[in-house]
Amino acid sequence: MPPSNNPTLRQQRLGSELRKLREHAGLTATAAASLLGLRQAQISGIEAGRYAVSADRVRTFARSYSCADPAFVDALAAMTGGRQRGWWDEYRDHLPVGLIDLAELEHHAAALRVALVIHIPALLQTTDHARALFGEAVPPFRQHEIEHRVSHRVKRQGILYRETPPPYTAVIHECALHMGYGGPTTVRAQLQHLLDMSELDHVTVRIIPFGKGSFPGTGQSIDYLVGTVPQLDTVQLDAHHGCEFLDAEAQLDKYRHVLDRMEANALKPAASRDLIHRITQDT
Structure with missing residues (x-):
């Protein structure tokens, strides 16, 4: 899916929470990309909310970042996927x-x-x-x-x-x-x-x-x-x-x-x- 140049606040929030998990784990974006088999630009794009990310990938990120809060991970996973159009659009x-x-x-x-x-x-x-x-x-x-x-x-x-x-x-x-x-x-x-x-x-x-x-x-x-x-x-x-x-x-x-x-x-x-x-x- 191509990146979004205008991510919603909800997409940006998901990305920022993934960034916080990475930083809490003491990983740079480059190190996280290597660990997850991605490019550093992909990590940066996901954390900026510009790239859609699947629930499975969020769970993979959370495991790699040693997040031990299943309720929080479930909540992040529920925010995933491509931007769903709502009446507000x-x-x-x-x-x-x-x-x-x-x-x-x-x-x-x-x-x-x-x-x-x-x-x-x-x-x-x-x-x-x-x-x-x-x-x-x-x-x-x-x-x-x-x-x-x-x-x-x-x-x-x-x-x-x-x-x-x-x-x-x-x-x-x-x-x-x-x-x-x-x-x-x-x-x-x-x-x-x-x-x-x-x-x-x-x-x-x-x-x-x-x-x-x-x-x-x-x-x-x-x-x-x-x-x-x-x-x-x-x-x-x-x-x-x-x-x-x-x-x-x-x-x-x-x-x-x-x-x-x-x-x-x-x-x-x-x-x-x-x-x-x-x-x-x-x-």
Whole structure:
């Protein structure tokens, strides 16, 4: 299979994990190539995510690198093969690559944890709310750009309606419930949708009420995508320049603790629903 000049973030992650295994084994790319009967350029291409690699080859790499974590090896093997096209690929000519990568990572996540202060989580937004939100972009999007983004966001939400959906936990500051995007009708519909989604068995919504004071992560939107093993977790942060993805062990540990602290400041699910309901009635 010819190399890919535009590997996805998921392909790059597989390659980087193989590189970490090699380096942990104390092998150079040249030494690994000799050990595995490959060319050094092939090792480099695989580790950059540009060459597809089979599950069997990943297991061979892991044995050669003396990896003694079968669950991790199985998880890496599950990421192999040529790049499988998903629904998100139809947006590659229309949206930033970070949004495409995010949709693919969400699709494969074992669970999702999100925390937001001034926005409703993307996977829990109504189309009218999303459209109003995109309408506030600076510089402004053209109408067809708004519609591409709204459509992409709605399709991302499909993971919550799968036959076996991933557990989804959202911690939202009360501030986000009062932002008023789209006017009263849109706001009431959005709050009611949030209530409806919070009733699903796999969706947990917890609100940090006004008066809770400071907590870590203030002002920052966090998406924590749980992998099939902890080593393959990914953090996505919203930034003005686009999506920022983090996967270093220290970063993952930091944001696990941030999310735990934010959840500790949040109301329980039932009390959160009561607060959302009261705000809906007052809107």
